[in-house]
Amino acid sequence: MDKGGCDKCLSDSSSLATTTCGHKFCVNCILYLWTRKKNVTEPCICPVDGDKMTWLRPCMLPAPEEIRSIVSLYNRFFQPKVATPDMPRKQLVVFMAQLFKVHIALLLAGTFAYAIKFS
Ligand SMILES: [Zn+2]
Numbered sequence: 001m002d003k004g005g006c007d008k009c010l011s012d013s014s015s016l017a018t019t020t021c022g023h024k025f026c027v028n029c030i031l032y033l034w035t036r037k038k039n040v041t042e043p044c045i046c047p048v049d050g051d052k053m054t055w056l057r058p059c060m061l062p063a064p065e066e067i068r069s070i071v072s073l074y075n076r077f078f079q080p081k082v083a084t085p086d087m088p089r090k091q092l093v094v095f096m097a098q099l100f101k102v103h104i105a106l107l108l109a110g111t112f113a114y115a116i117k118f119s
């Protein structure tokens with residue numbers, strides 16, 4: 001309904017996704033929530049209302065690449081209808097390694113953009 005940005009960090013980046021409960025989060029916050037959990041195979045919990053986030057949908061179309069890849073990964077993991085549960089451990093480790101790499105790349109890109117903007 002409202003425009004506005006991420007419901008967690010309030011950034012108004014274009015890389016936002018809507019969750020099951022209707023809140024919007026940026027790609028950094030989604031990754032942060034996802035990678036900080038004890039069990040990455042369980043859906044994230046919305047930091048605003050505590051709802052389970054079982055799917056994500058990009059807020060903007062066409063969605064920027066970074067949010068699109070996270071959204072499709074996330075949905076593949078948690079969307080109830082898709083059978084995913086028993087991902088082999090090894091595959092999961094590889095997957096998480098990739099996720100962290102993306103996360104770090106995004107953080108670096110963000111820092112870089114910030115540095116350029118304010119230099
Ligand atoms: Zn955010």
Ligand SMILES: [Zn+2]
Nearest residue numbers: 021023046049
């Ligand atoms: Zn919520």
